[in-house]
Amino acid sequence: MIHLENVHKAFANGHAALAGVDLEIARGEVFGIIGRSGAGKSTLVRLLNGLERPTAGKVEIDGIALDGLSGEGLRALRRRVGMIFQNFGLLGSRTIFDNVALPLRIAGADKARIAARVPELLARVGLADHRAKYPAQLSGGQKQRVGIARALATDPDILLCDEATSALDPETTRSILALLGDLNRELGLTIVLITHEMEVVRQVCDRVAVLHAGRVVEAGSVADVFLRPRAAETRALIDEDGEDARPLAFDGPLARLTLQGDAVLQPVLTRIARETGTDFVILDGRIGRLRDASFGQLTLGLSGGNTEAALAALRQHGEVAA
């Protein structure tokens, strides 16, 4: 649905924000783009609705090349691509109702349609009672919900999220991400989300690309990238996600066990310990969810018994790396 080919973007001051990006984003997926500030994420997401133009390369949405668009063609495309922002981008001088109605008014919708559609959108994001308020009277999470309602007003196929939760506290972030996940499932909305937080990618994304210095250094399913990172930049981002990168010293054989799906809920370690006589020391570990799937990843020290047999048994439940 979204296709980027060898996209470059250099600014007038000579700074190269993007240096050859290829990306393929499928209809109906939640696609994360993660990277540090300055990696080019904001520029990349703005190419997808023509707020920025590439200096070279191809950007296509549903086969339509964006660089050929201007005037009415570009405005028509923008009505199909909603966008939400870190600072929400609401109009402080307008009520919540008028903020959500704005894209409809710009698209030339009549009064009856606006009067029907806006309450529907506000109800969808849980703000039905706030229509007459002004943005300054709302909390950050509520403001982002208004932003989402406004972005959905013209029934877009794609929603772009520019650090949409970076200004929010962790609890509000979770509720906004849950809303985005619901919209993706219920409306089949394709979501492209940029963030610098691995936590955001883990909670809501299906696939992810890691952007570093204007290039995609790694891309794939969130489980692959998160559990089996290949690029050093990806590992660094994961380590920042509440992990201590320094392993504990253990005198004996080590195994890194990765479990996904049902295996996470099986009593794997105790069963193998009973069967082989090998005891396990847990040196590092994390257990949790990637969007809706469960995962566990443990670094184990093996002690006593038949360690070879224990390693073989571990391999039957998940991946083992030494």
Add this chain to the structure above:
Amino acid sequence: MSGWFANVDWSEIGQACLDTLAMLGGSLLLTLALGLPLGVLLFLTSPGQVWQNRVVSGGLALAVNLLRSVPFIILLIVMIPLTVLLAGTSLGVAGAIPPLVVGAAPFFARLVETALREVDRNTIEAVQAMGATTRDLVFRALLPEALPGILAGATVTAIALVSFTAMAGAVGAGGLGDLAIRFGYQRFQTDVMLVTVALLLVLVQLLQMAGDRLVRHFTRR
């Protein structure tokens, strides 16, 4: 009482008040009407905005700075031929309005531009991302969002115009400034000076209060 204000001719003061108000009203209206679009243009052509254009923006900035750096009293004199062309005379209320507008409109345009710069970058992008035309962007987003700042700028401009009208009085425009100079200053009639300055002060106070009220009315925080 009459002993204290022996030199004050109250009917002349009344006429001067009316002249000052007429000059202020006429020039303020035209200043706002010219300065607002000029300020919007300064903003839209500046780097990073929808009509960014180095030549237009640089040219406008130079013209604005040029007009703002000419002392108003000089502007009054250099403009006389143009004033006669526009107003038919360089004297009286009508003759004062063209130089007042030329002096104040660039100043107001800068204040409008500054107010527009205060509009959040994400807000502008959000409206563009909806598929807005530049016209939509200006009338549905930029001007409503910047309205409190623009009104505050209009207040400052109106007060600057009050002092400009006093200066215009020195070259035959009439009004309270003219009385202050001719009688208060040149004939040492301190009482006339006091009355005119007090009236100008009342005018400035009223303008500031009205401006503050408008700004408050349109601020949603």
